[in-house]
Amino acid sequence: xxxxxxxxxxxxxxxxxxxxxxxxxxxxxxxxxxxxxxxxxxxxxxxxxxxxxxxxxxxxxxxxxxxxxxxxxxxxxxxxxxxxxxxxxxxxxxxxxxxxxxxxxxxxxxxxxxxxxxxxxxxxxxxxxxxxxxxxxxxxxxxxxxxxxxxxxxxxxxxxxxxxxxxxxxxxxxxxxxxxxxxxxxxxxxxxxxxxxxxxxxxxxxxxxxxxxxxxxxxxxxxxxxxxx
Amino acid sequence: xxxxxxxxxxxxxxxxxxxxxxxxxxxxxxxxxxxxxxxxxxxxxxxxxxxxxxxxxxxxxxxxxxxxxxxxxxxxxxxxxxxxxxxxxxxxxxxxxxxxxxxxxxxxxxxxxxxxxxxxxxxxxxxxxxxxxxxxxxxxxxxxxxxxxxxxxxxxxxxxxxxxxxxxxxxxxxxxxxxxxxxxxxxxxxxxxxxxxxxxxxxxxxxxxxxxxxxxxxxxxxxxxxxxx
DNA sequence: TGAATGGAACGTTAATTAAGGTTAAAATTT
DNA sequence: AAATTTTAACCTTAATTAACGTTCCATTCA
Numbered sequence: 482x483x484x485x486x487x488x489x490x491x492x493x494x495x496x497x498x499x500x501x502x503x504x505x506x507x508x509x510x511x512x513x514x515x516x517x518x519x520x521x522x523x524x525x526x527x528x529x530x531x532x533x534x535x536x537x538x539x540x541x542x543x544x545x546x547x548x549x550x551x552x553x554x555x556x557x558x559x560x561x562x563x564x565x566x567x568x569x570x571x572x573x574x575x576x577x578x579x580x581x582x583x584x585x586x587x588x589x590x591x592x593x594x595x596x597x598x599x600x601x602x603x604x605x606x607x608x609x610x611x612x613x614x615x616x617x618x619x620x621x622x623x624x625x626x627x628x629x630x631x632x633x634x635x636x637x638x639x640x641x642x643x644x645x646x647x648x649x650x651x652x653x654x655x656x657x658x659x660x661x662x663x664x665x666x667x668x669x670x671x672x673x674x675x676x677x678x679x680x681x682x683x684x685x686x687x688x689x690x691x692x693x694x695x696x697x698x699x700x701x702x703x704x705x706x707x708x709x710x
Numbered sequence: 711x712x713x714x715x716x717x718x719x720x721x722x723x724x725x726x727x728x729x730x731x732x733x734x735x736x737x738x739x740x741x742x743x744x745x746x747x748x749x750x751x752x753x754x755x756x757x758x759x760x761x762x763x764x765x766x767x768x769x770x771x772x773x774x775x776x777x778x779x780x781x782x783x784x785x786x787x788x789x790x791x792x793x794x795x796x797x798x799x800x801x802x803x804x805x806x807x808x809x810x811x812x813x814x815x816x817x818x819x820x821x822x823x824x825x826x827x828x829x830x831x832x833x834x835x836x837x838x839x840x841x842x843x844x845x846x847x848x849x850x851x852x853x854x855x856x857x858x859x860x861x862x863x864x865x866x867x868x869x870x871x872x873x874x875x876x877x878x879x880x881x882x883x884x885x886x887x888x889x890x891x892x893x894x895x896x897x898x899x900x901x902x903x904x905x906x907x908x909x910x911x912x913x914x915x916x917x918x919x920x921x922x923x924x925x926x927x928x929x930x931x932x933x934x935x936x937x938x939x
Numbered sequence: 940t941g942a943a944t945g946g947a948a949c950g951t952t953a954a955t956t957a958a959g960g961t962t963a964a965a966a967t968t969t
Numbered sequence: 970a971a972a973t974t975t976t977a978a979c980c981t982t983a984a985t986t987a988a989c990g991t992t993c994c995a996t997t998c999a
Contacts, residue, residue, distance in 0.1 A: 679960085
């Protein structure tokens with residue numbers, strides 16, 4: 482199995498290096514980003530398993546970054562690491578979608594323990610190995626572009642598969658339309674926006690067999706992939 | 711919907727009472743246990759949704775209690791609350807199956823935020839039957855944007871659904887108009903205020919089938935969602 | 940005191956605008 | 970050629986804006 486990937490956003494180079502190296506010693510793959518503006522693109526390229534965010538950054542603060550990340554992925558664990566000790570700051574951290582909040586100075590041991598704890602908590606929900614994702618009565622193998630049900634397998638095209646993966650990763654959560662466009666087509670022009678419509682129609686068609694699944698439109702926002710049981 | 715149940719183990723009566731009451735104010739159902747030996751039986755009787763454990767207790771310490779609980783339930787969230795500030799103590803807390811560790815003195819706000827965070831994290835993983843809220847003779851499935859009655863389902867739009875959820879969460883209580891505007895539209899400008907009127911009208915229309923339900927205007931304040939039975 | 944009056948707050952309905960859905964054909968790619 | 974992707978035309982629905990109606994309350998003045 483490949484290493485667990487951590488996206489680490491920190492502008493302080495000295496601290497950043499220590500933390501990065503300490504995590505790497507524990508066999509994590511760490512990608513450190515110092516500029517908040519770059520986080521989105523790195524996130525999309527890396528597909529990390531967990532994010533560790535410093536709050537106070539020059540351009541874009543950690544809270545804003547967390548909100549951006551949440552639009553791309555509703556479930557990935559986010560830990561804030563910050564010198565801000567006020568309870569209000571902590572509350573804000575959880576409000577914007579954070580899952581833990583660690584005050585500086587912290588011990589590396591504590592960070593590692595908390596990272597592992599969150600990974601464990603969320604691993605159970607992400608149904609473990611990403612080989613195949615459960616979608617209601619379907620099973621989706623993203624790397625094979627295959628949607629299975631009752632033994633029958635349907636091959637998906639590239640765009641279909643990427644789009645379905647985004648939905649599958651964010652079951653029962655709101656997904657930002659722009660984020661979807663960016664991830665599938667790389668930009669959100671008018672034509673690609675129509676294009677997204679086309680592919681949503683196709684996926685609805687494929688998923689129609691299971692009535693407990695529904696791609697709900699949220700006008701002006703995006704979609705909500707409702708999956709019952 | 712029934713309240714979220716917290717099993718709270720604490721031997722210090724003064725602190726215990728404050729914490730218990732603060733949690734109860736937030737609408738949690740709290741069962742406080744002072745003797746570690748009693749935890750198992752209370753746990754089995756109560757079936758709590760989350761456990762908050764003090765570590766230092768006279769007979770049996772919090773770590774041992776956590777291990778007992780883990781034998782009964784592998785996934786229920788456990789938060790330690792303790793005066794022990796050493797990293798080793800924290801590590802031990804996670805080792806025995808804890809999911810968060812809060813050092814005393816802590817703010818109630820922080821405890822509540824962390825409790826809610828864990829509940830949310832584990833709710834997703836247990837993927838349990840996503841709630842549906844009863845509204846008189848209707849049943850409302852917020853995540854499906856669906857309002858059901860006698861088998862018939864009516865699809866709601868995003869705004870309609872969010873608004874109805876606010877009402878449903880506050881049945882038979884006064885709801886502040888401004889708060890509703892902020893939650894649905896994010897601001898309370900004049901136009902959105904007219905907008906709220908429009909959507910209230912729509913919901914009244916949908917809910918007309920059940921005459922025991924009424925959205926009552928409280929001028930200058932907001933609404934009162936009266937639901938009989 | 941109490942009926943008239945005016946205005947603020949909310950309700951209703953309809954029109955408009957914006958967003959998205961569907962389908963099919965054209966253009967690519969394989 | 971077959972499959973996939975993009976473009977395009979047309980359709981449907983949600984959300985907003987607008988116009989006008991109603992209710993309630995406060996103030997005034999007979």
